[in-house]
Amino acid sequence: MPNQRFIVLAFVICSIMVGLVLRSASVAVMLGLGRADTLLGGAVPLSALIALAGGVVCFFILLKNTVAVRFSDEAIGELAKVTWPSREETINSSLVVVATSVIFSGSLALFDFVWARATNFFLFTAG
Numbered sequence: 001m002p003n004q005r006f007i008v009l010a011f012v013i014c015s016i017m018v019g020l021v022l023r024s025a026s027v028a029v030m031l032g033l034g035r036a037d038t039l040l041g042g043a044v045p046l047s048a049l050i051a052l053a054g055g056v057v058c059f060f061i062l063l064k065n066t067v068a069v070r071f072s073d074e075a076i077g078e079l080a081k082v083t084w085p086s087r088e089e090t091i092n093s094s095l096v097v098v099a100t101s102v103i104f105s106g107s108l109a110l111f112d113f114v115w116a117r118a119t120n121f122f123l124f125t126a127g
């Protein structure tokens with residue numbers, strides 16, 4: 001499989017994210033139960049061990065799952081076929097987006113200013 005190192009990298013990243021979620025969830029559950037996150041061996045919090053175990057389990061489940069491996073391989077293969085824009089095209093497109101955003105935000109600010117003045121003039125003047 002030519003994309004094996006990218007697949008392993010993607011699975012490692014997914015496992016790290018699962019571990020972070022598990023750590024947050026375990027800390028929240030412990031706080032909800034009124035327990036502190038105890039240190040095991042005087043150095044490692046229990047939530048960190050839960051996160052590490054969950055991440056390792058997730059990694060090996062993903063590696064053994066043929067559907068996940070095949071999907072990742074096909075996705076990487078499709079991304080290799082993508083025609084990515086050049087640096088110049090990216091810069092020009094970004095400038096168009098920034099200029100358009102500035103023009104529209106300026107016109108909306110002007111519209112808001114005019115309507116705020118008009119409503120203040122008609123609604124809050126003694127007639």
